């Protein structure tokens with residue numbers, strides 16, 4: 063059992079938790095993730111390690127409530143326990159001094175970008191971060207991102223905060239302003255359509271772009287192949303070969319199709335959950 | 346041979362759930378002998394002096410001796426006799442390929458059906474489980490700490506034997522439950538999970554600590570376990586969990602699963618109880634399972650129970666070469682599984698949403714024998730045809746998972762990524778590190794994994810005593 067030490071509610075659907083998991087915290091690196099299962103009948107779901115404290119033995123997760131498991135997780139409070147919590151999984155981000163790196167975090171993708179941006183900055187990079195969300199309520203960690211970035215740009219799709227526009231608009235503006243040769247790497251993490259759009263932008267400029275894929279998973283150790291994606295024409299397992307890949311090589315259309323495999327079942331599980339547990343899920 | 350007696354030519358039939366009934370549930374198919382049937386079956390045994398059956402057993406269980414005890418109704422004595430050699434009889438009695446092992450060599454089998462050795466073994470083990478397994482003796486603590494990586498039959502056996510010898514054993518398991526393939530792969534209807542969990546409870550009673558959710562190579566490497574966590578020796582029993590795919594077009598379509606995913610969702614995550622349990626699985630109307638081993642049979646029979654109208658085994662050789670246990674093939678046939686022999690897919694066809702809508706196959710014929718001595722299947726040119734299926738399960742084999750092999754310094758690896766270990770001792774190229782089971786041999790059997798765990802426990806014990814001296 064793994065104890066929830068702290069909980070913070072960023073918005074009705076985005077929440078942060080600090081979990082006591084010393085074995086995970088001891089060795090984890092930016093870019094890695096955990097898989098958790100709330101209770102005996104629960105599903106195993108992957109969540110990125112958004113932050114960690116080796117001394118305290120804790121892991122921070124930030125999640126968006128999109129279905130049954132994330133909504134149920136959202137009903138737990140500090141002091142409650144999660145049944146299973148395994149990690150660190152996946153290959154850590156490749157960190158070196160590339161020069162100038164643009165880190166793009168869309169929606170809940172801001173959380174996984176944070177530790178990577180921090181590590182890139184510590185490695186000597188000039189880190190330009192872009193964070194964005196649909197609307198002001200869904201934006202979080204602006205202060206933390208500012209701390210680990212050389213420059214920070216904020217945007218909202220609906221213009222309810224700072225400016226109106228997609229992260230891709232900002233990305234394009236920055237590349238145009240600085241010149242494509244002055245940007246050495248782009249890292250984009252967020253919903254699949256956002257990562258795909260970022261890759262479309264950078265492809266034209268020929269700037270290498272790393273994305274972190276959120277494929278469906280079961281075990282997270284390379285045992286089931288549920289998480290397979292096509293990258294550069296080859297089948298790769300996101301849980302062990304990734305989650306980060308060269309975005310220009312990823313077959314996003316296939317990833318989107320595979321992610322929708324269980325859509326009808328997910329809907330059913332959610333409806334059942336919403337009417338039973340009184341958490342007000344679905345709101 | 347003992348006294349002359351009348352020979353009963355056939356095994357006493359195994360009571361089983363009726364096929365029409367069982368394809369709608371996940372309960373165990375074979376129900377087990379009762380005492381009277383077990384005694385009667387035991388009395389078929391001729392008590393051969395040369396013990397041919399015993400030579401066919403990979404761990405040399407004293408088969409005639411335990412059968413004699415069953416015939417004498419000394420069931421407690423019988424299970425004790427079995428356990429001298431086999432640590433997991435309730436499991437092995439259910440899943441060993443007896444027809445290739447002990448029963449293959451049984452004297453009776455030359456003219457008639459062999460003694461139902463597996464069934465008797467299962468009977469004895471179940472008899473004991475029903476009464477509660479007696480606590481086993483544990484030697485005084487030696488002060489040594491051993492890490493066992495992986496909790497399949499190899500790891501469980503190695504851990505139990507080491508604990509009995511007085512060592513402090515910690516088992517690290519990547520998944521959230523211990524048991525390996527016995528929990529996530531082999532279905533409930535063939536091996537009830539309570540049987541596996543009973544074995545794991547016994548292990549805990551011996552003082553073994555089981556740490557689940559612990560992926561070695563990730564939270565710590567084998568080297569770190571030894572250098573930082575103070576383990577004096579490590580046993581690696583991480584199995585062969587990496588699924589092969591066919592690398593044919595369309596294989597990443599929705600509705601194509603590896604057998605591991607299909608079975609893990611069903612067995613470990615209990616997708617057959619969805620939505621009471623949260624993990625979903627989707628099986629369509631017509632399912633094709635590629636392969637001919639136990640894994641394939643399990644997947645095909647599982648598909649039926651999940652509601653498929655038709656479930657096919659698609660195998661590129663002929664029926665004679667099917668590597669699955671005989672009983673599984675028989676059960677599959679009784680349940681209405683269909684077989685497409687000498688057939689192999691070349692392409693999976695998908696609809697506009699990426700869902701499987703068919704599978705293009707080639708027909709094969711058997712040519713010259715290959716390295717394995719079996720006749721090589723050769724495609725017949727122009728024999729393409731499309732199978733009307735909407736779900737495909739790939740069950741063409743597994744390789745060792747590279748996670749531990751790749752992260753351990755100084756470990757010699759074989760061509761297929763398996764760990765090289767001495768079959769006599771389980772020793773690897775790295776001092777203090779031992780290995781056994783599927784991670785060494787490639788996908789094999791429960792009994793071989795168990796045997797390897799037992800051998801390694803012996804040599805780890807010797808290694809530790811030597812270390813102290």
Ligand SMILES: Cc1cc2nc3c(=O)[nH]c(=O)nc-3n(C[C@H](O)[C@H](O)[C@H](O)COP(=O)(O)OP(=O)(O)OC[C@H]3O[C@@H](n4cnc5c(N)ncnc54)[C@H](O)[C@@H]3O)c2cc1C
Pocket residue numbers: 095105107108109110111124125126127128129130131132133170173174275276277278279305321322325328329331332
């Ligand atoms: C490596 C990795 C890291 C991740 N990190 C985070 C994170 O830090 N924070 C976070 O909020 N989410 C993260 N996700 C996504 C998260 O795992 C899913 O949101 C979660 O599994 C949904 O479970 P559910 O039962 O609540 O919803 P479900 O009922 O399973 O799904 C509901 C909806 O969400 C979609 N969905 C399901 N699984 C995923 C997925 N893996 N990725 C994207 N959409 C999905 C479905 O298509 C469906 O529309 C990550 C995924 C991966 C693979």
Ligand SMILES: Cc1cc2nc3c(=O)[nH]c(=O)nc-3n(C[C@H](O)[C@H](O)[C@H](O)COP(=O)(O)OP(=O)(O)OC[C@H]3O[C@@H](n4cnc5c(N)ncnc54)[C@H](O)[C@@H]3O)c2cc1C
Pocket residue numbers: 440441442494495496497498499500517518519520523524525526527530531532559560561562582583584585586608639640643670746748749781782783784788789790791792794
């Ligand atoms: C569907 C199916 C049906 C089968 N049917 C039969 C049958 O009828 N009869 C028969 O004799 N054999 C059968 N087999 C084969 C048999 O189950 C295996 O040969 C046997 O389980 C191998 O045992 P093992 O201990 O080596 O490994 P496994 O049982 O594979 O166990 C390995 C364990 O190690 C864990 N692990 C892996 N990597 C790590 C890591 N890095 N850190 C921590 N833990 C890790 C895994 O999660 C797993 O729990 C079947 C196999 C399958 C898949």
Ligand code: SF4
Pocket residue numbers: 389390391392393396397398399408409412450451452453459460462
């Ligand atoms: S070979 Fe068959 S008949 Fe002979 S001792 Fe073994 S089980 Fe009994």
Ligand code: FES
Pocket residue numbers: 278279280281282283284285286287288289290299300301302
């Ligand atoms: S999640 Fe099972 S192999 Fe990646």
